[in-house]
Amino acid sequence: MALEYKGTILNPIDRNTVEIIHNGFLEVDDSGRIANVGQDNDDNDLSQVIIPAFVDTHIHLPQFDVRGTFSGNELLPWLKTYIWPEEAKYSNTDHVTDVSKRFYDDLIRHGTLTAFIYGTVYEEATREMIDLMPIRGRVGKMIMDTNSPKALEEKTDEALKSVRKLCIDYDDRHIVTPRFAPSCTMDVMKGAAKIADDFDCYIQTHLSENEDEIAWVKKLFPNNKSYTDVYFQAGLLGPKTVVGHCVHCSDDELKILKQTGTKIAHCPTSNVALGSGTMPLDRIIEFDIPFALATDVGAGPKTSMLDVMRCFLDVHDSVNATPTSALYYATLAGAEILGYGNETGNFKKGKSADFLILDMQADKNKDADFIIRKLTHGSDYDTIVKKTFLKGVEQLIS
Numbered sequence: 476m477a478l479e480y481k482g483t484i485l486n487p488i489d490r491n492t493v494e495i496i497h498n499g500f501l502e503v504d505d506s507g508r509i510a511n512v513g514q515d516n517d518d519n520d521l522s523q524v525i526i527p528a529f530v531d532t533h534i535h536l537p538q539f540d541v542r543g544t545f546s547g548n549e550l551l552p553w554l555k556t557y558i559w560p561e562e563a564k565y566s567n568t569d570h571v572t573d574v575s576k577r578f579y580d581d582l583i584r585h586g587t588l589t590a591f592i593y594g595t596v597y598e599e600a601t602r603e604m605i606d607l608m609p610i611r612g613r614v615g616k617m618i619m620d621t622n623s624p625k626a627l628e629e630k631t632d633e634a635l636k637s638v639r640k641l642c643i644d645y646d647d648r649h650i651v652t653p654r655f656a657p658s659c660t661m662d663v664m665k666g667a668a669k670i671a672d673d674f675d676c677y678i679q680t681h682l683s684e685n686e687d688e689i690a691w692v693k694k695l696f697p698n699n700k701s702y703t704d705v706y707f708q709a710g711l712l713g714p715k716t717v718v719g720h721c722v723h724c725s726d727d728e729l730k731i732l733k734q735t736g737t738k739i740a741h742c743p744t745s746n747v748a749l750g751s752g753t754m755p756l757d758r759i760i761e762f763d764i765p766f767a768l769a770t771d772v773g774a775g776p777k778t779s780m781l782d783v784m785r786c787f788l789d790v791h792d793s794v795n796a797t798p799t800s801a802l803y804y805a806t807l808a809g810a811e812i813l814g815y816g817n818e819t820g821n822f823k824k825g826k827s828a829d830f831l832i833l834d835m836q837a838d839k840n841k842d843a844d845f846i847i848r849k850l851t852h853g854s855d856y857d858t859i860v861k862k863t864f865l866k867g868v869e870q871l872i873s
């Protein structure tokens with residue numbers, strides 16, 4: 476029997492359009508798909524708003540317990556002093572199990588039901604993170620074969636062997652994940668690109684986040700034209716690659732991203748926390764490079780995509796940063812760049828019923844921008860999500 480949910484419905488269409496349906500209903504069929512969406516004749520519940528579930532395009536599971544803790548440091552000292560020692564704890568499987576459960580619970584509680592997730596270098600830990608994943612997405616075993624602490628650094632061939640095994644065993648739940656150019660030799664990056672190609676697998680990594688990082692890449696790869704060129708020469712860029720940040724990319728680098736079809740995960744809360752700068756939103760839109768929002772926990776302090784949308788609106792002084800575009804970049808745009816555009820991200824008939832019921836009064840005289848801004852700037856992110864549905868099934872929020 477089909478189920479019906481009522482409230483004010485916000486349905487993202489593109490970056491300029493969110494369809495708003497006051498007195499709306501959402502019908503979900505027996506297989507957990509959107510059967511219909513429309514408007515009721517009668518007045519119905521004004522005390523709830525229904526939106527698609529969020530998509531987080533870049534988040535680090537092993538940094539969950541220290542999220543936000545070391546804000547104020549810049550990227551490289553932050554990594555070396557705090558993050559890498561934290562990630563070394565994940566050689567202990569009990570620890571992985573404990574944090575993974577709390578991490579996924581927290582994502583569901585905040586309405587994120589699709590994500591691309593960074594794991595650690597440990598293959599066993601990554602397996603556990605994938606096995607426990609209750610949402611849609613992929614987890615990547617981090618690749619680090621140089622310039623890394625002893626506890627995390629792997630031998631090149633062993634790292635690649637692990638990645639290949641994970642691709643075989645987990646197919647579309649695993650993602651090839653070289654950490655970033657400073658932690659990887661050219662050999663391991665080329666090897667990782669080859670594996671991704673063999674299995675037609677997605678790739679994720681970091682690009683051009685911080686100026687000291689860029690200077691380090693220049694020193695490590697003196698023969699490459701730019702940071703982006705390092706990945707390009709390694710064969711890592713393409714339509715199934717998502718690179719995090721791109722705060723300082725030159726026009727030549729953006730051209731490479733566009734030409735290769737590479738996608739960007741935009742992480743404004745993380746960029747603020749580590750003082751990395753502001754992603755050049757207007758240029759990236761001008762170059763027509765697909766991007767979507769991400770928390771980048773643990774540099775980003777919160778798992779809530781509403782907090783990322785708030786920050787997106789606060790940091791960009793641009794006509795392209797509107798509440799409507801913020802909701803699109805936190806839902807449908809994310810689904811599209813991660814390859815789930817036909818499956819989730821909005822309320823198109825036939826898509827999976829992945830949606831959130833929000834505890835919020837929506838005035839009938841207000842437009843979508845007003846309601847979205849009230850969500851981002853005037854709500855409690857920890858309590859606003861009343862119910863969460865994945866594939867039409869309510870997820871328990873502990």
Ligand SMILES: [Zn+2]
Pocket residue numbers: 533535681719771
């Ligand atoms: Zn990151």
